[in-house]
Amino acid sequence: MQGFIDSLLATTTTGLSRELAYLGGMIGFGALVVFGFILPMAGITSWLERRVWAKIQSRVGPNRVGPGGFLQWLADGLKNLLKEDVIPEAADPTLFRLAPYIVVAGFVAAFVAIPFAGSLIIADLNIGILYISAVTSLVVVGILMAGWSSNNRWSMLGGIRSASQIISYEIPAGLSVFPVVLLSGTLSMQGIIENQGWAPVDWHMFHSPFTLAAFLMSYIALLAEGNRTPFDLPEAESELVAGFATEYSGMRSLLFFLAEWGNLYVIGAIMATLFMGGWQVPAFTDNVVLLTVAQFGMFFAKTYFWVFVAMWIRATLPRVRVDQLMSLCWKYMVPIAMVNMFGTALVMVVIPEGSRLMSYALCGLMLFGLVRFGRRVNYHLKRSRRYDTVGAIMPV
Amino acid sequence: MSYIGNITDTFSSIFEGMSITFSQFFRPAYTVQYPDRMPVRVQDTLPYRYRGILEVDLEICTGCLACERACPINCIVIDAEKNKETKALVLKRFDIDMAKCMYCGLCSEPCPTGSIHHTREFEGSDYSLESLVRRFVKVPVDAYKPKKTGENDPAIVPILERGMRYIEEFAQPEKKAS
Numbered sequence: 402m403q404g405f406i407d408s409l410l411a412t413t414t415t416g417l418s419r420e421l422a423y424l425g426g427m428i429g430f431g432a433l434v435v436f437g438f439i440l441p442m443a444g445i446t447s448w449l450e451r452r453v454w455a456k457i458q459s460r461v462g463p464n465r466v467g468p469g470g471f472l473q474w475l476a477d478g479l480k481n482l483l484k485e486d487v488i489p490e491a492a493d494p495t496l497f498r499l500a501p502y503i504v505v506a507g508f509v510a511a512f513v514a515i516p517f518a519g520s521l522i523i524a525d526l527n528i529g530i531l532y533i534s535a536v537t538s539l540v541v542v543g544i545l546m547a548g549w550s551s552n553n554r555w556s557m558l559g560g561i562r563s564a565s566q567i568i569s570y571e572i573p574a575g576l577s578v579f580p581v582v583l584l585s586g587t588l589s590m591q592g593i594i595e596n597q598g599w600a601p602v603d604w605h606m607f608h609s610p611f612t613l614a615a616f617l618m619s620y621i622a623l624l625a626e627g628n629r630t631p632f633d634l635p636e637a638e639s640e641l642v643a644g645f646a647t648e649y650s651g652m653r654s655l656l657f658f659l660a661e662w663g664n665l666y667v668i669g670a671i672m673a674t675l676f677m678g679g680w681q682v683p684a685f686t687d688n689v690v691l692l693t694v695a696q697f698g699m700f701f702a703k704t705y706f707w708v709f710v711a712m713w714i715r716a717t718l719p720r721v722r723v724d725q726l727m728s729l730c731w732k733y734m735v736p737i738a739m740v741n742m743f744g745t746a747l748v749m750v751v752i753p754e755g756s757r758l759m760s761y762a763l764c765g766l767m768l769f770g771l772v773r774f775g776r777r778v779n780y781h782l783k784r785s786r787r788y789d790t791v792g793a794i795m796p797v
Numbered sequence: 798m799s800y801i802g803n804i805t806d807t808f809s810s811i812f813e814g815m816s817i818t819f820s821q822f823f824r825p826a827y828t829v830q831y832p833d834r835m836p837v838r839v840q841d842t843l844p845y846r847y848r849g850i851l852e853v854d855l856e857i858c859t860g861c862l863a864c865e866r867a868c869p870i871n872c873i874v875i876d877a878e879k880n881k882e883t884k885a886l887v888l889k890r891f892d893i894d895m896a897k898c899m900y901c902g903l904c905s906e907p908c909p910t911g912s913i914h915h916t917r918e919f920e921g922s923d924y925s926l927e928s929l930v931r932r933f934v935k936v937p938v939d940a941y942k943p944k945k946t947g948e949n950d951p952a953i954v955p956i957l958e959r960g961m962r963y964i965e966e967f968a969q970p971e972k973k974a975s
Binding site: 455456457458459460461713714716717718733774777778779780781782785 | 800803804811812813814815816817818819820821822823824825826827828830
């Protein structure tokens with residue numbers, strides 16, 4: 402970002418001070434990201450999520466507003482803006498009003514350090530990933546606030562569950578970041594990406610079996626931190642009505658969901674950055690603009706792949722119980738993440754240059770898994786074919 | 798040892814579940830998008846003997862009042878008078894209150910010509926109860942009188958045939974089954 406502003410200042414002859422231009426560029430790009438990217442992106446993710454579930458559940462989903470129902474998110478947003486903002490009599494009004502903003506602030510602040518392309522990042526902090534994992538934990542403060550200030554048992558239970566869950570899963574999530582930090586020697590998001598290549602063999606994910614395991618642990622832990630199924634205990638519609646958001650209505654309620662869908666993107670971006678080579682594309686052109694667009698597209702595609710997987714998991718897996726949640730975290734994920742950390746360090750000591758053979762073998766393993774998965778899907782498709790006659794439902 | 802077993806069980810069962818849900822992406826949606834996005838109208842997919850909203854073909858109504866007597870909740874009201882000059886039966890009123898009707902089908906069974914019959918139409922919602930009363934007689938008409946030589950009016954023949962078919966298939970279903 403600074404380099405971009407420097408080149409812009411060199412071409413113009415205005416007497417702007419450098420610091421002022423940096424500040425202006427930062428705020429301008431930040432505002433552009435929040436209003437031009439995060440809000441529509443969170444909305445479109447909501448539409449996409451409903452369509453994906455619908456497809457998995459043999460339904461159609463929202464398809465009336467705009468082409469394929471694409472503008473459903475705008476309609477929902479407008480509807481919720483116009484709705485009455487009810488604040489319960491017994492609630493603590495100040496905290497009740499404040500809570501959604503803190504939740505949203507927690508996830509929007511993460512975008513400061515999330516890269517979009519080689520030169521597109523609001524601020525390339527040298528503690529990037531640490532900053533993101535610290536700032537996304539702010540969400541739990543807002544959720545606990547919402548749960549407590551609603552003065553309602555369901556909300557309270559939801560808030561407490563969320564607090565215990567997010568704080569527990571911070572540990573495996575943090576431990577899973579360590580192998581990557583060891584490999585790249587930096588906490589900066591751009592630095593981590595630059596340490597990888599565009600080819601899958603050069604990704605951190607396939608560096609050693611330990612990093613592959615760390616990758617899985619990381620995704621599971623991030624899902625739990627984002628309150629996604631199978632870890633959506635704080636919301637738990639069947640048990641807690643809507644959990645911490647029970648008493649909220651109108652736009653305040655929507656802000657919680659905005660944070661949830663926005664968090665999905667943050668999860669995907671972290672996965673893409675840490676383990677999947679981020680925006681790395683083969684250097685096919687010298688044109689900076691074209692390269693930036695390609696990098697942006699690559700990063701977006703990788704991120705949305707993980708967003709899609711999160712939706713897919715949500716439509717597949719049932720919710721875990723509270724005791725299962727805790728035993729999964731403390732008995733399985735924390736030890737495995739610990740082993741990954743020391744294992745990666747050991748691999749780095751034994752083969753400091755890294756082993757290409759191991760990377761290719763792990764890539765092959767992944768490919769084998771994908772092929773097996775494809776065959777399994779094909780098997781289920783063949784089995785289901787005899788039921789899939791539309792005429793059985795509606796004689797024509 | 799169950800520790801490792803639990804982990805492999807978790808991953809294999811998730812693998813299986815995810816493959817089943819992924820196969821859904823290639824399967825058709827079962828949703829019937831009633832009412833506007835259908836390949837055919839729902840009404841046309843219903844069986845012929847479906848008991849929908851009642852309809853009366855006044856052209857072949859004999860004014861025998863069999864349906865009015867058969868109706869267990871008196872939702873059919875018929876006024877028929879003899880015209881003094883022409884000796885013909887004149888239908889002055891034929892109202893069916895669809896708000897009361899319970900779709901039992903007892904009125905269409907005794908009808909000699911199949912004039913009163915159920916259609917496959919079921920979308921009857923309206924803004925007031927009064928508008929659910931179907932008034933078939935707009936201006937008084939002569940009741941239908943069967944001719945001994947058989948019907949020869951080309952406008953009535955198809956309606957009469959429909960009525961006879963309806964009687965055979967609806968009012969006497971056991972006859973059709975045998």
